Amino acid sequence: xxxxxxxxxxxxxxxxxxxxxxxxxxxxxxxxxxxxxxxxxxxxxxxxxxxxxxxxxxxxxxxxxxxxxxxxxxxxxxxxxxxxxxxxxxxxxxxxxxxxxxxxxxxxxxxxxxxxxxxxxxxxxxxxxxxxxxxxxxxxxxxxxxxxxxxxxxxxxxxxxxxxxxxxxxxxxxxxxxxxxxxxxxxxxxxxxxxxxxxxxxxxxxxxxxxxxxxxxxxxxxxxxxxxxxxxxxxxxxxxxxxxxxxxxxxxxxxxxxxxxxxxxxxxxxxxxxxxxxxxxxxxxxxxxxxxxxxxxxxxxxxxxxxxxxxxxxxxxxxxxxxxxxxxxxxxxxxxxxxxxxxxxxxxxxxxxxxxxxxxxxxxxxxxxxxxxxxxxxxxxxxxxxxxxxxxxxxxxxxxxxxxxxxxxxxxxxxxxxxxxxxxxxxxxxxxxxxxxxxxxxxxxxxxxxxxxxxxxxxxxxxxxxxxxxxxxxxxxxxxxxxxxxxxxxxxxxxxxxxxxxxxxxxxxx
Ligand code: UD1
Ligand code: CA
Numbered sequence: 001x002x003x004x005x006x007x008x009x010x011x012x013x014x015x016x017x018x019x020x021x022x023x024x025x026x027x028x029x030x031x032x033x034x035x036x037x038x039x040x041x042x043x044x045x046x047x048x049x050x051x052x053x054x055x056x057x058x059x060x061x062x063x064x065x066x067x068x069x070x071x072x073x074x075x076x077x078x079x080x081x082x083x084x085x086x087x088x089x090x091x092x093x094x095x096x097x098x099x100x101x102x103x104x105x106x107x108x109x110x111x112x113x114x115x116x117x118x119x120x121x122x123x124x125x126x127x128x129x130x131x132x133x134x135x136x137x138x139x140x141x142x143x144x145x146x147x148x149x150x151x152x153x154x155x156x157x158x159x160x161x162x163x164x165x166x167x168x169x170x171x172x173x174x175x176x177x178x179x180x181x182x183x184x185x186x187x188x189x190x191x192x193x194x195x196x197x198x199x200x201x202x203x204x205x206x207x208x209x210x211x212x213x214x215x216x217x218x219x220x221x222x223x224x225x226x227x228x229x230x231x232x233x234x235x236x237x238x239x240x241x242x243x244x245x246x247x248x249x250x251x252x253x254x255x256x257x258x259x260x261x262x263x264x265x266x267x268x269x270x271x272x273x274x275x276x277x278x279x280x281x282x283x284x285x286x287x288x289x290x291x292x293x294x295x296x297x298x299x300x301x302x303x304x305x306x307x308x309x310x311x312x313x314x315x316x317x318x319x320x321x322x323x324x325x326x327x328x329x330x331x332x333x334x335x336x337x338x339x340x341x342x343x344x345x346x347x348x349x350x351x352x353x354x355x356x357x358x359x360x361x362x363x364x365x366x367x368x369x370x371x372x373x374x375x376x377x378x379x380x381x382x383x384x385x386x387x388x389x390x391x392x393x394x395x396x397x398x399x400x401x402x403x404x405x406x407x408x409x410x411x412x413x414x415x416x417x418x419x420x421x422x423x424x425x426x427x428x429x430x431x432x433x434x435x436x437x438x439x440x441x442x443x444x445x446x447x448x449x450x451x452x453x454x455x456x457x458x459x460x461x462x463x464x465x466x467x468x469x470x471x472x473x474x475x476x477x478x479x480x481x482x483x484x485x486x487x488x489x490x491x492x493x494x495x496x497x498x499x500x501x502x503x504x505x506x507x508x509x510x
Contacts, residue, residue: 003321011108012048012057012129015192017095017212018042018115019064019086030066032115033073037253038277038296042070042242044118050078053111053127061115062086062095062105070439073083091209093201100198106191109133112212113183119249119256120236125186131229132188139193139216141166144231147464151241153213155182155228158238163226165217170206181215181228184237195225221489253278269307283319301335315345316354331363334370349380352387369412381405382424386412392436393418411446460479 009342022031032042039047042061050059060083062349063070067085075082086098096112110127113120116486124142132140132141141163143155149169152174156164167176197218201210206468219226231237235256236461257278258271266282268274272292276282280294289307298312301319306312312328321333324340333339337351338358355368358375366380369387375378376393382405383397389410396460397408398421407423411430421439428434429446439452445449464473 020067038279051122092212093210142184166213
């Protein structure tokens with residue numbers, strides 16, 4: 001021990017170019033901050049590069065246009081990255097020069113990547129860096145043979161096939177434009193050679209900019225070894241200069257993600273309409289039905305079924321749960337729980353095992369116990385519902401007094417009636433019932449029946465007297481002629497409710 005190996009290991013620096021505006025996006029958002037299935041464009045590039053280069057490489061990001069927005073984003077996704085400001089966007093070479101001029105101890109391999117080619121795979125960048133370091137080259141360029149090279153820099157090779165230089169499309173001759181090997185926008189340079197050639201860059205080109213790509217020609221002219229490393233999959237080098245290109249990239253990434261999940265044992269019924277963020281995980285034998293969007297920090301457990309027509313963001317769907325035609329945000333759906341069709345689960349909705357949130361139900365900050373059910377037409381906000389409890393149809397947890405939110409607690413194995421209002425703060429004890437149509441404003445003790453509604457009165461013969469000659473009056477008269485005269489005027493129906501029918505529909509009445 002005691003041997004310091006640090007100096008023998010080539011250090012690596014990653015420079016990400018993200019100062020450009022991306023004019024063709026026509027957006028208030030800098031191009032590199034546009035979202036693409038779970039990360040920003042810049043987030044994808046950074047993630048791939050860091051996975052490819054290892055954790056110990058230093059990361060520098062050149063910012064300029066929308067610098068504050070880009071820095072704010074970096075603070076979230078890569079807090080250890082250093083940003084270097086390029087106040088005026090005078091070209092990719094100028095951008096890299098801003099870094100080399102602000103860092104003294106640059107050595108070893110310097111990996112430069114454009115911030116706008118988000119589909120590059122980590123393994124491709126690993127291959128690029130390894131090829132560079134194995135050859136001891138001064139520069140290694142990531143290239144690709146593409147069907148449509150338009151807009152890209154072309155790779156010019158000599159008679160022996162050695163790389164000569166890169167020419168930008170707008171500076172290229174017709175012959176050069178016919179070349180289909182393009183510069184992807186990722187390079188590895190030896191630090192010292194890079195620093196030397198950046199000092200020699202001119203701006204004598206169509207855009208009047210300092211081109212990083214010109215470093216290649218300068219190195220070759222001085223006899224330095226320069227090589228190209230070809231990406232196998234040309235879709236990795238697709239850039240996104242406008243929103244139409246971004247949509248193309250999104251579809252390519254969607255297909256790539258879906259293919260990986262299908263190969264790992266997930267059934268995706270209609271890959272063309274299934275959009276899964278790169279941040280999502282799915283278990284074996286999960287089924288994703290058509291037109292389903294899985295976003296952010298979402299996980300779907302083994303054998304769970306999600307969709308069709310469902311969006312789930314930042315949520316956990318446990319093993320065997322079923323979520324049909326639902327919109328689910330920041331929720332936890334327990335094992336074998338059921339959601340939907342037509343349910344809206346808002347943040348901090350937590351369904352324990354085998355719980356059910358059914359049709360036209362909205363939940364928020366709601367704990368729904370094991371096997372508990374909210375089957376129909378209800379709003380459940382700021383509520384705790386115990387295990388095995390059934391909430392009647394058309395129930396509202398009245399949580400808001402106009403200023404503050406309050407909580408309702410319902411115990412275990414309770415049966416609440418249809419069309420109840422729980423005016424929070426209020427509680428219903430274990431094993432209690434409430435009558436249909438109740439407005440519950442006071443606590444209901446365990447085992448009690450809570451009845452909170454006006455007694456019913458019937459005003460006999462009101463219709464024939466007050467609406468004579470109507471179809472209703474005729475029907476009433478005909479019925480009375482058959483049944484004979486009725487009981488008292490203004491009779492009261494027996495009270496309190498005691499028949500099970502008054503509690504309302506049960507969850508297992510499908
Ligand atoms: C660049 C390459 C081109 C390559 C293509 C791949 C140059 C001169 N050309 O062209 O050979 O085929 O990428 O997509 O490098 N940026 C800055 N500061 C600047 C200018 C650009 O940070 O002053 C950043 C941009 O934000 C972007 C990246 O550099 O992330 C590339 O810039 P862009 O203008 O898109 O270059 P291209 O014309 O696409
Ligand atoms: Ca570009």
